[in-house]
Amino acid sequence: MKSAVIVYPGINRERDMARALELVTGKKPHMVWHGDSEIPDVDVIAVPGGFSYGDYLRCGAIAAQSRIGADLKKKADKGVRVLAVCNGFQIVTEMQLLPGALLRNAHLKFVCKEVKLEIANNRTAFTNAYKQGQIIRCPVAHHDGNYFADDETVKRLEGENHIVFRYAEGTNPNGSINDIAGIINEKGNVLGMMPHPENLVEPLHGGLDGRGLFESLLETVA
């Protein structure tokens, strides 16, 4: 499985993401600079977490206008898998690859802790290694992870099974509507999520619960 990680100025979990991809796939991902015009031909494009452009203006809004964005959109339309985590999720919602928006956390503070996630849909390329309804541990680290969309959109997400991860057991850390932690597009190739599966993939991290996501991708594309 070939992968690429897009690097925007201010991104800071690109190394974590690259390491997780390498651990599971055995191959180093391409690191792609935001100012480039083309992403190499890969199976998975990761849009990692961090503070692109310092989260100034609005999280992800400036990065969404990057030069690389045109090719990211093109490849997403073509069906290349896009894994957008944290700031990456914010960026792809700003690019309208996914619906809704990430608002400031309900308690208005940055939050870094471990939460429980329910696999709400395991029939995706990103989650098929998990069981439907399985509860996994996963860290979060964000200031603006409060997922919001209008009633109609939420109804559609729920109805069409586009909610992939839900905060479980009362661990919703940010006030997200319907405990939404991660969603997928209609085509099923663009996943956006706030939690960081890439930070729970080695014994040293204290758990391997995040590995399933990368293993799912490997299963699917390999």
Place this chain on the structure above:
Amino acid sequence: MIPNDVEITPELVAEHGLKPDEYQRILDLIGRTPTLTELGIFSAMWNEHCSYKSSKKWLRTLPTKGPRVIQGPGENAGVVDIGDGEAVVFKMESHNHPSYIEPYQGAATGVGGILRDVFTMGARPIAALNALRFGAPTHERTRHIVSGVVAGVGGYGNSFGVPTVGGEVNFDPSYNGNCLVNAFAAGLADTDKIFLSEAKGIGMPIVYLGSKTGRDGIHGATMASAEFDDDSEEKRPTVQIGDPFGEKLLLEACLELMQTGAVIAIQDMGAAGLTCSAVEMGAKGNLGVELDLDQVPCREEGMTAYEMMLSESQERMLMVLHPEKQAEAEAVFRKWDLDFAVVGKTTDDLRFRIFRHGDLMGDLPIKELGDEAPEYDRPFVETARPADIDPESVPAPNDLGGALLQLIGSPDLCSRRWVWEQYDHLVQGNTVVRPGSDAAIVRVKESNKGLAFSVDVTPRYCTADPKEGGKQAVAECWRNLSASGAEPLAATDNLNFGNPEKPEIMGQFVGCIKGIGEACEALAFPIVSGNVSLYNETNGQAIMPTPAIGGVGLIPDLGKVATSPFKGEGEAVYVIGETLGHLGQSIYLRDVAGRRDGPAPHVDLGAEKRHGDFVRSLIRAARVTAVHDVSDGGLLIALAEMAVAGGIGAAVTPAAGLAPHAWAFGEDQGRYIVTVPEAGAAAFEKDAGKAAIPVTRLGTTGGDELTVAGQPPISLEKLRQAHEGWFPAYMAAPDTNA
């Protein structure tokens, strides 16, 4: 030289924080009246913050060398060899005054400054910690300052992308008008790629990099060298504004640039900005420096030479580059959208010359600016040792369990979760032991090695007995590292005190330094970097002496580390070290009995070393399952913390011959609690006996209650609620000072 259009009056000199005799020294040195710009430069170089004029004499007495020390004090940060061609680069620095005036930005730029110190040396930051001290929880400003400082520390470190993995938070009325924000950072570098500030070569380009210069922070260092009064709020404009995004770009650009081989010398612009960095680079290299301020990238129009030389705008660097690599270097900075400007050159005449609009605005001898700064041997009086307290005079609590619940839910002993959940402690994916244990542990990239970090000091002890307090700060830090299984390598000190012109304050400073020196010597734990913050006073009220020690330890094998939570049921619980029931200056005495008297606990450095080495050997042989040092609050607090964190209870028996509350809450030093699987208990006792290490069996783990023989059991749930409850409840309470 352009003539002064402002007359240099005694008032103007005083406004620059210079004493009349210091001004006379300037006149003698240059043989004429300084220009206004020059006066500003002297005030920046000769204030306490930059010149260490009151502390230098004593700092020289600290042990700074060791077999692993590559770089001791005097550079941006200390450098210590960790084997395999790698080094850890670290330092701690205060940002107290700005954080009191403007908590968010003050704390944020404190973090920014220390991170810059680390990556200036070529190291990628891998961990941040901090030591925070606030006024009494009941004081009207405290909640506002806690909320701003914590958000500021997080706001900067989270965005920059360094995990904030540990630290200290304490409350005391002595910090009501003067909070302490001490920021620690550590980074990793290759031992053969350490960058220093010493300029080399004549006629080499001096390059300005990073963010633009604005009018923020002018006289910041001078402010940090004076006491506060009721008008301190008016000093807000001297606080800088942080841009963590700019700093992240600067980090990536600097590390990329260093790979090109273009960098001869590098110095970040911290306190006193362009002045301090340019003078240091020149003076260290025995070279003169010429600056053309017209080339300096500015945020605002019409800035004067005076303003540009004193601005403390953040996220800026000064470098001396190989001329033939200049274009390559510039391309790196342009890629990261950062400013890059040649602003001067090195010269052979040891002068520091400043030009603005073609006029010579300053022409000073560069060596003397630093070397000839005044140095004081300030008079001091030693702090008298408080009288011993009669243990009989300390009343027993009505109910030992009630006292435990009170203390474990008190401002100084409760869980700091509310604080560290606002810090990204996981970014970079190398955090092995998260905040909340004794020392935080971070993996050294791609290896099975780890680094342990801890920041410690007990200001109550330093107040009662500066020397014992200084010893204890070092010993506790060393102990926390040992309790994680690490070999303590070296430390950084952040010395926070009141006004050194008062002999009793100077006495506290001298006493603490003596204690720190003695402990560092005995524990082979050299001080490799540090920072002094004096004049921490408001309206004449000094803070408690607070010499925070930040330590780094090495873990050769991450498979052999220890943490504090109880791991299993039915395991033997031991305390290593002697329990004598020392209640003087204890939290129990202060918070339950309402007294602040008695001597600080004595630190026996020989025992400290033996106990720590023993614990480390147990951890490395995988013979203990949980380890926790015994510090603030004593034995029962430590036990309760281990039980709550592990979700496993214990039944323990107090020592015969000691009052239960002295056994439970006495703060004797050099102690650890360990758990040993029952099968290994006999061998453990035998080996301790052989090594002449005092160990006492306290009891056995198990169940969901903590039971002290002869007392009603307390459920872990109750302990957990008390422990976790205070901070969020306090911070959520309506702000009376909104």
